[in-house]
Amino acid sequence: SAVISQKPSRDICQRGTSLTIQCQVDSQVTMMFWYRQQPGQSLTLIATANQGSEATYESGFVIDKFPISRPNLTFSTLTVSNMSPEDSSIYLCSVDRDRNNYGYTFGSGTRLTVV
């Protein structure tokens, strides 16, 4: 199954600034998924990133706040824009392990703290 390198692993940011999170996959994948894990809570899907098309966002998440790039089949970025303390979370990317919807590989996550 795929191996994902995600960075940064953690960051502390000032409110009002933006942070870009990168995920690099060691194999080509059609779709990449971005999740948020708020403190003490479970994972919530932010958006699905397809190469060559606009990302598809879930209810409650908008492109202006969480712009996503997918320039090729092995790389994606998620930007958290105009940050507030409420954006403090762990952000994770994932890919379908075997392309059959039966299991996903996750990056190690980016722990973001907004002060």
Next chain:
Amino acid sequence: TQLLEQSPQFLSIQEGENLTVYCNSSSVFSSLQWYRQEPGEGPVLLVTVVTGGEVKKLKRLTFQFGDARKDSSLHITAAQPGDTGLYLCAGAAGYAGGTSYGKLTFGQGTILTVHP
């Protein structure tokens, strides 16, 4: 909106005890996936159950998918301190390439602590 209720949220037990974690939903899932997450890491897939009534065993861990594919359980026999971690169930709707592809619904998670 699909919901997956996971319980209990916290579990603190002694080494050697048995435990069961439950995930329940009113929705039907095409598969139910169980993950374990360590601090500072992403979730790691333990097992996927696909067929209603399916039972899978992974050493001391037993996973079951309900007949109607709406619920699942994880049973750990003779828990060890190395089992400590966050356990997450996740339901997958649809199939690869479908409109719901990749949209996992996660349970709230169970934080398991096994004391030596």
